[in-house]
Amino acid sequence: MAKIGILMSTTRDARFADQPAAWLLRFAQARGDFAYEVLDLRDYPMPFFNEAGSAMGAPIEDPAGQRWQQKVAEYDGFIVVTAEYNHGVPAVLKNALDFAYRQWNRKPVAFVGYGSVGAARAIQELRLLASALQMMPIGPAVHLQGGEFMAVWKGGKPLDELPQLPAAATRMLDDLAWWVRALKTARDAA
Ligand SMILES: Cc1cc2nc3c(=O)[nH]c(=O)nc-3n(C[C@H](O)[C@H](O)[C@H](O)COP(=O)(O)O)c2cc1C
Numbered sequence: 001m002a003k004i005g006i007l008m009s010t011t012r013d014a015r016f017a018d019q020p021a022a023w024l025l026r027f028a029q030a031r032g033d034f035a036y037e038v039l040d041l042r043d044y045p046m047p048f049f050n051e052a053g054s055a056m057g058a059p060i061e062d063p064a065g066q067r068w069q070q071k072v073a074e075y076d077g078f079i080v081v082t083a084e085y086n087h088g089v090p091a092v093l094k095n096a097l098d099f100a101y102r103q104w105n106r107k108p109v110a111f112v113g114y115g116s117v118g119a120a121r122a123i124q125e126l127r128l129l130a131s132a133l134q135m136m137p138i139g140p141a142v143h144l145q146g147g148e149f150m151a152v153w154k155g156g157k158p159l160d161e162l163p164q165l166p167a168a169a170t171r172m173l174d175d176l177a178w179w180v181r182a183l184k185t186a187r188d189a190a
Contacts, residue, residue, distance in 0.1 A: 001034060002035070002077065002181070002184055003035045003036075004037070004180065005037055005038075005074075005077075006028070006039060006081060007039045007080045007081065007093075008081050009041075009090045010041075010090050016153055017081060019152065020159065021081045024112055028169075028173055031173060033177055034180065039071065041096050044068040044071070046065050046068060046096060049095055049099065050062075054098075068099050069103050072100045072103035072104060073102075076180050076183070076184050077107050079176065080109060080110070080126060083115055084119040084121055084122035085122070104133040106134060106136075108135065108176055108180055108183055109130050109136065110137075110173070110176040111123045112143075112144070113143050114143075115144075115145065115149060116145065116146065116149065118145030120143060136179050136183065138172070138176055140168070142168045
């Protein structure tokens with residue numbers, strides 16, 4: 001069965017990320033199509049990138065970075081559950097993206113964003129980064145934004161009470177599934 005990593009973009013102690021990641025994990029697992037797992041960068045405490053060269057051409061020396069590469073290699077696709085920090089990608093996620101290369105290649109990536117504009121600006125950046133990593137950034141995304149984000153983030157409203165979330169997540173996961181199958185077939189045949 002193909003394996004999908006649900007990658008949280010933040011690691012700070014007080015992060016909100018766990019809530020959308022846990023919701024998505026439950027929702028995606030109920031489909032029964034792939035093996036979904038949460039990938040937490042707290043488990044891979046990589047330093048700021050200080051390697052001899054890009055992961056594209058040089059082996060990674062940092063032990064956490066090596067473990068990270070091995071973990072990324074296990075997956076056939078990813079869903080990045082992302083915040084937006086100062087209208088961009090949280091730095092800890094960018095650092096983690098840089099620590100691998102071949103392990104990202106030719107795999108699809110979908111996005112769930114939360115924040116005032118549903119992390120739309122960070123997700124646009126991530127789409128560019130994904131193309132540099134030779135990934136396929138898929139179109140349909142889930143944006144938890146505006147008053148709804150505030151109601152969950154500050155008001156403690158459960159994500160299960162947002163009526164439009166399942167439809168948006170289904171659109172995203174259906175499209176991701178198509179790309180996971182197509183690219184896995186092509187990678188296996190290559
Ligand atoms: C360093 C920092 C920068 C932020 N910048 C933005 C921003 O540009 N846009 C936004 O919608 N929210 C911004 N916020 C608020 C976040 O949406 C909110 O804190 C969210 O919980 C961050 O995700 P996290 O809890 O997983 O770290 C920022 C928060 C932090 C800590």
